[in-house]
Amino acid sequence: xxxxxAPASNAGAVQEGTFPLKAAIVLALAALADWxxxxxxxxxxxxxxxxAVACGSLLANLATFNRKQVLLAGALxxxxxxxxxxxFNIASLTFMLLALGVGLLLTTNRDRHGLGERAVALCDLYLxxxxxxxxxxxxxFNLPALKTGFVVWFIPIVLSGIFVFLxxxxxxxxxxxxxxxxxxxxxxxxxLGRVLFWTVALSIVWPFxxxxxxxxxxxxxxxAEAAALAQGMPSGQNDFFGVATILRSLILFNLLxxxxxxLDVAYxxxxxxxxxxxxxxxxxxxxxxxxxxxxxxxxGFVLAAxxxxxxxxxxxxxxPLVYLWVAQNVLLVLSSIxxxxxxxxxxxxxxxxxxxxxxxxxxxFGLVLIVARIVLNRSNAWLVRANLITLTATxxxxxxxxxxxxxxxxxxxxxxxxxxxxxxIDMNYLFSLGPQALPAIDRAIALRGLDPTLVSRxxxxxxxxxxxVVSWRSWGFRSWRLQRTLDAQ
Numbered sequence: 001x002x003x004x005x006a007p008a009s010n011a012g013a014v015q016e017g018t019f020p021l022k023a024a025i026v027l028a029l030a031a032l033a034d035w036x037x038x039x040x041x042x043x044x045x046x047x048x049x050x051x052a053v054a055c056g057s058l059l060a061n062l063a064t065f066n067r068k069q070v071l072l073a074g075a076l077x078x079x080x081x082x083x084x085x086x087x088f089n090i091a092s093l094t095f096m097l098l099a100l101g102v103g104l105l106l107t108t109n110r111d112r113h114g115l116g117e118r119a120v121a122l123c124d125l126y127l128x129x130x131x132x133x134x135x136x137x138x139x140x141f142n143l144p145a146l147k148t149g150f151v152v153w154f155i156p157i158v159l160s161g162i163f164v165f166l167x168x169x170x171x172x173x174x175x176x177x178x179x180x181x182x183x184x185x186x187x188x189x190x191x192l193g194r195v196l197f198w199t200v201a202l203s204i205v206w207p208f209x210x211x212x213x214x215x216x217x218x219x220x221x222x223x224a225e226a227a228a229l230a231q232g233m234p235s236g237q238n239d240f241f242g243v244a245t246i247l248r249s250l251i252l253f254n255l256l257x258x259x260x261x262x263l264d265v266a267y268x269x270x271x272x273x274x275x276x277x278x279x280x281x282x283x284x285x286x287x288x289x290x291x292x293x294x295x296x297x298x299x300g301f302v303l304a305a306x307x308x309x310x311x312x313x314x315x316x317x318x319x320p321l322v323y324l325w326v327a328q329n330v331l332l333v334l335s336s337i338x339x340x341x342x343x344x345x346x347x348x349x350x351x352x353x354x355x356x357x358x359x360x361x362x363x364x365f366g367l368v369l370i371v372a373r374i375v376l377n378r379s380n381a382w383l384v385r386a387n388l389i390t391l392t393a394t395x396x397x398x399x400x401x402x403x404x405x406x407x408x409x410x411x412x413x414x415x416x417x418x419x420x421x422x423x424x425i426d427m428n429y430l431f432s433l434g435p436q437a438l439p440a441i442d443r444a445i446a447l448r449g450l451d452p453t454l455v456s457r458x459x460x461x462x463x464x465x466x467x468x469v470v471s472w473r474s475w476g477f478r479s480w481r482l483q484r485t486l487d488a489q
Contacts, residue, residue, distance in 0.1 A: 022209045025056045029209075030201040038197050047084045050077065050096045057104060057208045064211075065107045073103030100208065101125050108211045121213055129207030130200075134158070136210060152242070156249040158199065159301065160256060163294060165196055167260050170290035172278050173267070174259070246305045246312045250321035253298070257328040260291075264335040289356070291336045295329045295363055302326060302370055308379050319374065326371050333364040346422055348411040350429070354403055358394065365390055402478055404433040408440030417447040431457055435465035436482060442489075462486060 032052055036045040054077055058065065080099030083092035101122045134154060168174045266272045302322055306313045313319070337360050344353055366387055373383045408430050412418060415425040425444050430437050438461055445454050468474050469483050 022060045025060050026202055026205050026209050029053060029056050029205045030198055033201040033205075034194070034198065038194060043088050044085060046088050046093065046096065047081045050081060050084070050100060053100060053205060053208050054103065056205070057211070060209045061108060061211055069106040073106050076106075077103055097126070098122075104208060104211065105213075108213070124213070125207055130203035132210070132212070133203040133206035136206070152244045152248060155245050156252050159249060159297075160252045161192065162196060162297065163253065163256050165192055166290045166294045166297075167256065170294070171260060171263060173263055173275070176275070176278065243311050243315060243318070247315075247318055247321070249301070249305070250318060250325055253301075254321060254325050254328065257325065257332070261328050261331055264331070268335055268338060289336070291332045291339075292360060292363055295333050295336075295367065298325065298329045299363075299367055299370060303380065303383075306370075306374055308377070313374065322374065323371060326367050330364050330367050333360055333367070336360050337364075345414065348414060348423060348426070349407045351403070351407065354407065358398065362390065362394060402436055404436040405440065408433050408437035412440045412444050412447070415444075415447075417444070427454060431461065435461050435468070436478070438462065438465070438482065439485060 029049075029052060033049060036049055054074075058070070077096075077099045080095040083095050086092070102118075104125070105118055105121055168178060267274060302325070305318075306322060337357065340353060340356055340360070369383060369386050369390070372378070372386075373380070411430065412425060414422050416422050417425055425448070427441075427444060427448075430441050430444060438458065441454075441458055441461070445451065445458065448454070465479065465482060465486065468476075469479050
């Protein structure tokens, strides 16, 4: 499990002579991220920022870099930037992150040779590294009172701020209530969104500037830490993510989520009357996707807090709070599914909306599996295997479903032409679904009346279908069934 503690030598490392330089570089990169990304779309700016992070890392760690590997790491980054320059998407972002991590590993860590060790090091960099920024920032002040008092509240306050931001963005009622507080001109200078953006930017960039890889020599320190916990001894290092921090976090999180849960039960499930300036469609649509992000963050926190054999997992106070919070998150996911379903009833189905339904169901089941792991006292490896089995079974079932035909049939059946409500049939989208949408297209043409243009486009799809089944090499049972239907007509 990821460990947020550090060896004793690391505390001193934070206060080395290079710390002011590293702090200046991190602040400069965060300011660059604000200029490139905040309030703007992402494109070539992602590649520019990746190059800036690589240059900042090189400048901050010049004395410890393996110069023989710098050229290789640079070439790897340039190759990875090509997809992002072509088009920024999830795939190109993944290549950039991997190139930055692998390049940093090649140039600063000479002790990792095996593939498994390097994979663990990269996971540590991306999953644990961002949290080190908060610990190192506190350690830089070296104030005992700060460490013993503020540390246990730091994670609860920061994560609560993130959850508040997500919940408000997902709920127009909460947004309206906050606007009624009338904070004055302060919001024109500093907004919650911008503060959170800077916090995330600083924490993401920090591991690349203040590089620290967990080595084998840290194991004895970690074993001593575990022994101290088992004996009930106080540990200053563990306070940052210890029982006290987790307990405060869960209390705050449950209270915050209870507000969203009550509002969903009243307005989404109970059909209570909304204020006149908030439409039901707006309330239903806005929260569908931010609430899924909220649930994923909640799942990550539960996994980090309830590590197998950890003190939090054995606490009789924390376990019920975890169960309550996971239950609220499951309800949030179910509310997201209902929100999306209400939106689809008006604006019909698309490939992405079908994928969103499946993804939300997987997230809800994953949360249930987390509770099962805690109740059954299983390891995180068991949880990973269970999720992989679920994902594999889901993909297998999806491979057998004719989604194109289902989407087309649903859109025609629930369109304004057929049902008298909703939106008009988007014929262009129906044709983009391919030959499998032909039965639904025939119904749509019948509803709209004979249109030579639509008939011509239908003929093109029929011809495309005939070409696909003319050779035994391209034969498929689904295409064969469709061809039989067309031949019968």
